[in-house]
Amino acid sequence: MIDKNNVARIHRNVTCPFCSLLCDDLVVKNKTGQLKVLSNGCSIAKSQFEQTQLPVKPGINGKEVTLDDAINHVINIFRKSRQPLIAGLGTDVAGMRAVMELADKTGAIVDHMYSDGAMRNIKVMQDHGWMMTTMAEIKNRADLIIFAGTDGITNYPRFYERVIWNKNSLFNIDIKQREIVYIGDHLNTSAGKNPSGRLPTSINCKQEQISEIVATLHAMIVGNKIQEQHVAGVKLQVLEKLAERMKQARYGVIVWAPGELNHPHAELTIQAICQTIKYLNRTTRFSGFSLAGNDGGITAGNVSAWLSGYPLRVSFAKGYPEYDPYKYTIRNVLNKKEVDTLIWISSFTATVRPPKANIPTVVLATPATKLHFRPEVIIPVGTPGVDHGGQLFRTDSVIALPLKQVRTTKYLNVAEILNRVVKSL
Ligand code: SF4
Structure with a gap:
């Protein structure tokens, strides 16, 4: 709906992706790209939706590059990798499906940032x-x-x-x-x-x-x-x-x-x-x-379960999914140097900090993310439910809520980027 002055768009029944309750009754105004939660948002929802979208460029080793160059670099990293780890997994159903396809193709280990819980x-x-x-x-x-x-x-x-x-x-x-x-x-x-x-x-x-x-x-x-x-x-x-x-x-x-x-x-x-x-x-x-599963945690577990038969902490290194909730943890495989590439995904909250590892690291993160180290590749991505539509599973896991796009963005989403990588491998 366009407001009286024809300058702002009001989105109703918006699903909030910023905790796993997925409240689906928010009213959000988009005025030339700046969002305002008009009703039903808690303080977390307001602070997240109302963040100004930052103009961040993809980077390779700290140097700004085009998106194509960044994606090609990621493809080259995967071509050389013998044992990748795909972690974080802060994404929606489509992003997680792409994660599983990439893992299957590259023999990767897959784990979510909140799998301990x-x-x-x-x-x-x-x-x-x-x-x-x-x-x-x-x-x-x-x-x-x-x-x-x-x-x-x-x-x-x-x-x-x-x-x-x-x-x-x-x-x-x-x-x-x-x-x-x-x-x-x-x-x-x-x-x-x-x-x-x-x-x-x-x-x-x-x-x-x-x-x-x-x-x-x-x-x-x-x-x-x-x-x-x-x-x-x-x-x-x-x-x-x-x-x-x-x-x-x-x-x-x-x-x-x-x-x-x-x-x-x-x-x-x-x-x-x-x-x-x-x-x-x-x-x-x-x-x-x-009560669990913020940052796409329930979604990641469900998609992994229906595609691999296991609820995360899965390795595809043997050519088939192997589940081990103790061995295939992010912490364990990084500490024991069992992986040679890390791709970290976090498309919801900017405060999530990826682990620093002395291996080629690719970060797909929401643009406001402040990193405490310089990864080999960084690609800013859109947030599901804000920058693009999609689905997420709620904390009780019985329903996948539809997410709306409430503003336009120049950032690709996680699924778009990973699908390009998968097709080129
Ligand atoms: S952050 Fe959680 S509780 Fe707050 S509006 Fe969003 S889904 Fe609801």
């Missing part, structure tokens, strides 16, 4: 299975929501607005009856206050003690007697009360953010949560919900 989830899903829910189900059904090790708002600013204190729901549930519980430390619990002023319950313990708390809750729910009076510094009565409330819930949800459970063997915390949820489903409905 994702793998905590995947290990649990692969070993034990889990029962998960969606944003729509929380919004329409949940009466008890327990946040374990995350406050759900620091990294996902509109989570409460969209699914917890939502104004409308399919079954007209009374959201004022919704109960919020936090388990962990250093959590911002202010968003857990309901619209009538009812405060959430907070159970304070260190992040690495959450599994102890959850295992105790599980034991109580099963019917075991606990001899201790305190668990992880928390009074037993507090946990008894919560265990009883969990049994009485009509639709309970435990929310965690695998990237925020950043302690050794955090997958065991997620495992304890998932086992408790499974047990509760003998008598009521209870589900898990994972």
